[in-house]
Amino acid sequence: MPRPSRDVFAPPVLVTETAALAALCERLCAEPYVTVDTEFMRERTYWPELCVVQLGGVADVAVVDALAPGLDLAPLGRLLADARVVKVFHAARQDVEIFLQLFGAVPVPLFDTQVAAMVAGFGDQVGYDSLVAGLAGGQIDKAHRFSDWSARPLSPAQVAYAAADVTHLRTVYERLTARLEGEGRLAWVGEEMAVLAEPATYRPDPETMWERLRPRTSNRRMLGALRAIAAWREREAQRINIPRQRLVRDESLLEIAATMPDSPEALGRIRGVTRGFAEGATGQMLLAAIAQSAALPEDALPEARAAREGARPSPALVALLKVLLAEKAESHDVAPKLLASSDDIDRLASEDAPDVPALHGWRFGVFGEDALALKQGQIALGVAGKRIKLIRS
Numbered sequence: 001m002p003r004p005s006r007d008v009f010a011p012p013v014l015v016t017e018t019a020a021l022a023a024l025c026e027r028l029c030a031e032p033y034v035t036v037d038t039e040f041m042r043e044r045t046y047w048p049e050l051c052v053v054q055l056g057g058v059a060d061v062a063v064v065d066a067l068a069p070g071l072d073l074a075p076l077g078r079l080l081a082d083a084r085v086v087k088v089f090h091a092a093r094q095d096v097e098i099f100l101q102l103f104g105a106v107p108v109p110l111f112d113t114q115v116a117a118m119v120a121g122f123g124d125q126v127g128y129d130s131l132v133a134g135l136a137g138g139q140i141d142k143a144h145r146f147s148d149w150s151a152r153p154l155s156p157a158q159v160a161y162a163a164a165d166v167t168h169l170r171t172v173y174e175r176l177t178a179r180l181e182g183e184g185r186l187a188w189v190g191e192e193m194a195v196l197a198e199p200a201t202y203r204p205d206p207e208t209m210w211e212r213l214r215p216r217t218s219n220r221r222m223l224g225a226l227r228a229i230a231a232w233r234e235r236e237a238q239r240i241n242i243p244r245q246r247l248v249r250d251e252s253l254l255e256i257a258a259t260m261p262d263s264p265e266a267l268g269r270i271r272g273v274t275r276g277f278a279e280g281a282t283g284q285m286l287l288a289a290i291a292q293s294a295a296l297p298e299d300a301l302p303e304a305r306a307a308r309e310g311a312r313p314s315p316a317l318v319a320l321l322k323v324l325l326a327e328k329a330e331s332h333d334v335a336p337k338l339l340a341s342s343d344d345i346d347r348l349a350s351e352d353a354p355d356v357p358a359l360h361g362w363r364f365g366v367f368g369e370d371a372l373a374l375k376q377g378q379i380a381l382g383v384a385g386k387r388i389k390l391i392r393s
Contacts, residue, residue, distance in 0.1 A: 012061045012163035014154065016068035018075070024064075025075040028057045033086035034079070035166040035173065036107070038095045039149040046237045046244065048098050051149035055079075056166030063162045065154060073102065080107040088173045090114050090128045090165075097202040106197050113169065115192045116176045119185050121333030128165070128172075136171035140164055188362045192338075206234035210302075213250055215257070217304065221294075224301035226257035228293035229286060236285065248273070248286070260290055313349030321345050323381055324374055327388040328367045339367045348375070 015021050028034045035056035040048040053064040053076060066073060080087060080099055089095050092112040100106050117126045122134070129140040144161040180186045195201060210230035215223060230253060237244040248256075252272035261267040267287060268278035277283050322345060329336040340348070340358040347354035348371055358368040370390065373379045380391040 009163075009167040010059060010061050012063050012159055014159055015062050015064045016071060018070070018072040021064060021071065021073070022075040024055065024060060024062050025079040027060060028055060028079055029082050029085055031057050031085060033088050033111070033173065035088045035169040036080075036095065037089065037162070037165040037169070038098055039147075039162055040094070040098060041148070041150045042243075044242070044246075046241045047101055048094065049150065050098050050102060052154070052162055054162050054166040056163075056170055061163050061167055063154070063159045065152075067150065067152065077103040081105060083108050086111050088113065088169060090131070090169060090172070091125075092196055093202070096196060100199055100202050106199055106202075108197060110193060110196060111173065111177075111189070112193065112196060113172050113176055115196075115338075116180060116189045118335035118338040119188050119192070120176060120179055120183075121335070124335045124337040128169075131172050131176075132168040135175045136168045138164075138168045138171075140168070191361045204234070206231035209234045211305070213254060215254060215304075217258075220298065220301040220303060222257050222260075223304060224296055225260050225290055225293045226253065227302050228289045229253055229256055232286060232289040236282070247282075256286075256290070260294060262287065262291065262294075313346050317349040317375070318345055320374060320381065321348055321371055323388060324371060324390075325367060327381075327390070328370070330387075332366050334366065339363055340371075348372075 013020075013024075015024060035054075037054040038050060039052035039054075040050050042048045050066045053066055053073075055062045055064065055076075064073075064076065065071065077099075079085065080103065087107040087110045089110060089112050091114045092110060096106055096110065113131060114126060114128075117131055118124065122131065129142070132138045132140055141161055141164065144158050147158055147161075149158075177186065180189060207227065210223070210227040213226065213230065215226055217223065229248075233244050233248050233253065237247045240247075249272050252270055255270050256267070256273075259266070259270070261270065264278045264283055264287070267273055267283055268275045270278075273283075325336050325340055325345065328334075329339055340356070340363070344354075344356040344358050347356055348358065353359070353372075357363055358371060360368070370379060373392075374381070378393055380393070382389050382391045
C-alpha cells in the first residue's frame with residue numbers, strides 16, 4: 001500500500017456571529033458528510049460546558065466560538081438534525097452528550113471513526129493522532145490539548161489546533177469507510193452506531209449508579225443505603241451542576257452507607273464530610289435519603305452482584321474463553337474489546353445464554369457462536385505452529 005500523503009486544507013475561519021454560522025451550516029447541509037468535534041470544560045460542572053465547535057466540509061474549515069456574545073447556535077442544531085448529512089466524529093460519546101443536552105436530540109446519522117477503527121483492526125480505543133498518522137500521513141500538535149477553552153479571546157494557535165481535529169478527520173473517514181466497505185464490514189459499524197444514536201446511552205440511571213462503586217459487601221441493608229444515596233447524589237449533582245465527586249466523594253458514600261448516620265452530628269463524623277455540609281440543607285437531604293432506605297422492607301433491597309448472577313465462573317473456563325477471544329480478534333483483525341468485554345466473558349462462563357452483545361448481530365458469527373460451542377465441548381483449542389487453532393469434534 002502506498003504511504004498516505006499529507007492533505008492541504010483551507011485556513012480555518014473563526015465564527016462568532018449568527019449570520020456567519022447560518023451561512024456556514026447552509027453550505028454544509030448540501031454535503032454528504034461533515035466532520036465535527038468540540039472543545040469543552042467539565043472540571044467544575046456536572047454537565048459539560050461547550051466552548052468551541054469545529055466543523056469541516058469540502059471547502060469549509062470553521063471553528064465556532066460557542067461562547068461568543070449573542071451567538072445563536074440554532075443553525076448548528078438544524079445541521080446536526082439533517083438526516084441527509086452524515087456527522088463524522090472521533091470518540092463521539094462526549095461530543096454527542098453535549099449536543100443532546102444542548103439541542104435535545106442526538107446528531108443523525110453519525111459515524112464514529114474510533115469505533116470504525118476498532119472494527120478495522122486498529123486496536124482498542126485507538127487515538128485520533130494515531131489514525132491521522134496511519135491513514136492521513138499527518139501529525140497532530142498536542143500543545144493545546146489541555147487549554148482553558150473557556151478563556152477568551154481564543155489564540156490563533158488554539159484555533160489552528162482545534163481545526164486540525166476536523167480536517168484530517170475527513171481523510172481518516174474516507175479511507176476507513178473504503179477499507180471497511182472492501183471488507184464487507186460497514187454493516188458491523190452500523191450496529192455500533194445504533195448504540196451511539198440512542199439517547200439513553202448518555203443518560204445514566206441514578207438508581208444504578210451505586211453499582212459503579214463496586215461495594216465489597218453482601219449486606220443488603222448497606223447496599224440499599226448505597227443505592228439511595230448514590231441516586232440522590234447523581235440527581236443533586238445534575239440539579240446544581242457540579243461534579244458528583246465534588247458534592248460527595250465515592251469513599252465518603254461507601255462509609256455513609258456502611259454506618260448509616262441518622263443525625264447531622266453523626267454525618268459530620270464521616271471522613272470527607274464537613275460540619276457545614278452535614279448541618280446544612282444538602283446534608284438534610286442526604287439524611288432523608290438514608291432514612292428512606294432504612295425504612296425499606298428486606299425484599300425491596302438490592303442484592304450483591306454475585307448473588308444476582310449466581311455462582312462465580314470457573315477461572316479456567318474464563319481463561320479458555322479469553323484465549324478464544326484473542327484468536328478470533330487476531331484472525332478477523334478486529335479489536336478484542338469490541339467483540340466482548342471482561343464482564344461479557346464472565347457471564348458467558350457462568351450463564352447458559354446470557355444477554356450479552358457477543359451473542360447478537362455480527363459478533364455472534366465472529367465469536368459468540370464458537371464461544372458457546374467451546375462451553376459445550378464441541379470445539380477444543382490447540383496450537384498449530386505459532387498460532388491457536390480450533391479443533392472441532
